[in-house]
Amino acid sequence: MADVVQRRVGGSLRFPNRPSIIASSTIAGPMEGKGPLARWFDCVVEDDMFGERTPEKAERRFMRDAIDVALKNAGLEPDDLHIMVAGDLLNQTVTASFTAAEVPAPFMGVYGACSTSVEGLAIVASMVDAGFADVGLSVTSSHYQAAERQFRYPIELNIQRKSTSQYTVTGAGALVVSSGRGPVVVTEATIGKVIDMGIKDPNQMGPAMAPAAADTLYRHFVDTGRTPDYYDMIITGDLGAVGSSILRDLLQRRGVVLGDVYRDSGALMFEGVPGTGVGGSGCACAALTMGGLIYKKMLANEISRALVVATGALLSSLTWQQGESIPGVAHAVALEVQPGAAT
Amino acid sequence: MNYLIAFLVGGAICALAQLLIDVLKLQPAQVMVLFVAAGAVLSGIGAYERLIEFAQAGALIPVSGFGHSIARGALMEAERIGFLGLFTGAFEFTGGGIAVAVLLAAAIAVIASPKA
Amino acid sequence: MPNPSKRKHNANEQAKYQRIASAHVPKPPLARNLVTAFAVGGIICAVGQGVLNYFVSSGMTFDEAIAPTLCVMIALSALLTATSIYHHIGEFAGAGAAIPITGFANTIVAAAMDFKREGYILGMGAKMFIIAGPVIVYGVVSGVIVSAIRWLSR
Structure with a gap:
């Protein structure tokens, strides 16, 4: 067949x-x-x-x-x-x-x-x-x-x-x-390309990763023919307050307006928690937001479509000490509520 | 009175270091190295000694004072016993502090774990 | 956005992006940082002055009192590090906590506490001076060279 x-x-x-x-x-x-x-x-x-x-x-x-x-x-x-x-x-x-x-x-x-x-x-x-x-x-x-x-x-x-x-x-x-029928389905994924825009300061992870996130999001919208408002929620991994502001700017320059549906997990994670800088980072940042906020809001039918874009800064402690810049990558998955599936 | 001068001079040295960190984007470790070397050089031209006479702890407590103390110990011993004194004198004033730091660090490491 | 098919972008594209990005990066709160560094660094030095005055008043000469003063300040810093207090002073005061000898002692104690997990010999023993090491290295290099020049040019 x-x-x-x-x-x-x-x-x-x-x-x-x-x-x-x-x-x-x-x-x-x-x-x-x-x-x-x-x-x-x-x-x-x-x-x-x-x-x-x-x-x-x-x-x-x-x-x-x-x-x-x-x-x-x-x-x-x-x-x-x-x-x-x-x-x-x-x-x-x-x-x-x-x-x-x-x-x-x-x-x-x-x-x-x-x-x-x-x-x-x-x-x-x-x-x-x-x-x-x-x-x-x-x-x-x-x-x-x-x-x-x-x-x-x-x-x-x-x-x-x-x-x-x-x-x-x-x-x-x-x-x-x-493979069985479940409450939330993964509909698409856009795999990121590694992009290095020459940011060298390890205190600037957001600026280092934002170009990769912009590239992945842009390609996702072009590939799927969608616009940001197709989704009820677009979440980036850990750009933080600074990185997500750059992301909005970069996409706007390419004619994509993220609007109110867009939030950053890093900025959300520690909102109002003192001593945490411009937000959370780390593998668990996007993982906790995706498995918590997004998945549970979808189970409760509060949102029906979400796009999660997790961002990574691909540095090691050796590369930054050797003065290398920080390459970034971002992968996206689109999630959708499956109506009528037992939860 | 010498409390106030120590406060003002010590504070000014630290504020200068903060300026280097924030404006020149230096790492704190780089600034510490810069200050310890600057203290030694200023000691060599006799300037740091005068700053200590004026500000006492305000000049001794910052790491620049540490560099000065190394230079001063080396010079003092060199004048006393000759060439080898440059080496035997390096830790004349600072060796005690390093010994205390090592011993306490080892003792604390045994009993306490990082929390912050 | 430049051509995304190249991993390394050329210098022009990188410079253009860095201009865009830097407009979003908040400036460090310079005035606040300078004030806290000045105040906390000054207070630590004033405490040091108190210790120095104590040793001088108990009969030592000024020169004799220097080493014990440094020892007491280092011991205080070690205790504050063990109790996580110095970490918070550093968070608040930046160079005000890093530049005094107490900050130097903090780097040694903090490293010892952290690296003991890799063992007391290859962990704590080997890495205790991972941050303080350069200070000693450059202190000795510059101090000995400066003194040698001064001694030779008597």
């Missing part, structure tokens, strides 16, 4: 078999619990160290719990998973692989810096859509202390935040994607 289904629209991916997100989970740290997104989290852990001795172990606990809660919400056992795609910020994505060692599922580790949550979802949705997997799970995590000591300085060091600094989100978010 010839496959006549169109899976490619322009440069974007379309999923004709409508892979469904049947469950989400969001495990957040204490600072995130103080922000306005907290009411959509499954769990806020008051001890960011999760009772562990190292922040790296604590991050694994966040990811492990996110997997367990997602499977529980989906009514599945770990053995039911045909594929698990996971990623995080630590060197060699150790959180993902070490956590996967405890989960009996075929595993792929991915790295897209803070864009990983959408990258993972796009991969799992593609596999489910193509029939390589009936049930897949995508999970990502980040941890303030673990990221801070890898990318920046010791925690107790006296350091004044810059006016453009962001604060790494502590937490983990997972999504379970199934």
Whole structure:
């Protein structure tokens, strides 16, 4: 039987078999619990160290719990998973692989810096859509202390935040994607291209990533023939207040007006939380917003179409010390409520 | 009175460092290095000694005072015992502080973990 | 937006973008930062003056009192670092907390606390001076060279 289904629209991916997100989970740290997104989290852990001795172990606990809660919400056992795609910020994505060692599922580790949550979802949705997997799970995590000591300085060091600094989100978010009928479907994905506009200051992640987000969004609208108001909500990952303002500007210069439907997870995550700079960052930032705010608003039928664009700054502590600029990437997935599906 | 002068001079040195961080976009570590070297150089031309006579702790407590103390110790020992004194004197005034910092850091690391 | 098919954009496109971006980047609150750096740095120095005065009044000469004063200030900073207070002073005061000798001590204690997770020898022991190291290196390099010149040109 010839496959006549169109899976490619322009440069974007379309999923004709409508892979469904049947469950989400969001495990957040204490600072995130103080922000306005907290009411959509499954769990806020008051001890960011999760009772562990190292922040790296604590991050694994966040990811492990996110997997367990997602499977529980989906009514599945770990053995039911045909594929698990996971990623995080630590060197060699150790959180993902070490956590996967405890989960009996075929595993792929991915790295897209803070864009990983959408990258993972796009991969799992593609596999489910193509029939390589009936049930897949995508999970990502980040941890303030673990990221801070890898990318920046010791925690107790006296350091004044810059006016453009962001604060790494502590937490983990997972999504379970199934070929069966579910409440929310993944309809399209636009995979990002890496764009480097020469920003070198690691305190300016938003400005480093905004061009990639603008490129991905622009291509998404051209490929799908849509305009921003097609969506009830467009969310970027962690551009922060500065980066999202640049994104609006860049798109406006190309004739795309994002309007009121657009918000940034990083800016939302810590709105009104002191000491967090211009917003959150990290893999968990977009993951918590997607699995929390967006998924739950869709379950409640408050919104029916959403576009999530997770952004990643692809630097390492070595590259910036060597004076290299910071390449950015952004991946987008379009989500849609499936009317009449049991929740 | 010497409290006020220490406050004003020490504060001014720190404000100058802040200016370098915010305007020239230097990292705090780079500014610390710059100040420690500047303290040593000013010590070499005798200027830092006069600043300490005037401001006492206001000039001794900033890291520029640390650079001055290294230079001063080296010079003092060199004048006393000759060439080798340049090396044996480097930590004459600062060695105690470094020893305290190392010992306390090790002790604190055993009992306390980062929280902030 | 430039041609997105090239990963590295040419210098003109990068410069154009950086002009657009910099218009969105908020300026650092310079006046506020200068005032807090001045006030907190000044207070730390005034505390140091108090310690210095104490040692002088207990019979030491000014020169003798310098080293013990530095030791006391370093010990105070170590305690404030252990209790997470110095981190917050740094957040508030920037260079006002970084430039005094207490900031130098904070870098050593903070690094020790952080890197002990990688072990007491290769972690804490090896990395204690990861930030303070350059200060000692350049202090010694410049201090010894300056003194050598002055000693040779007596």
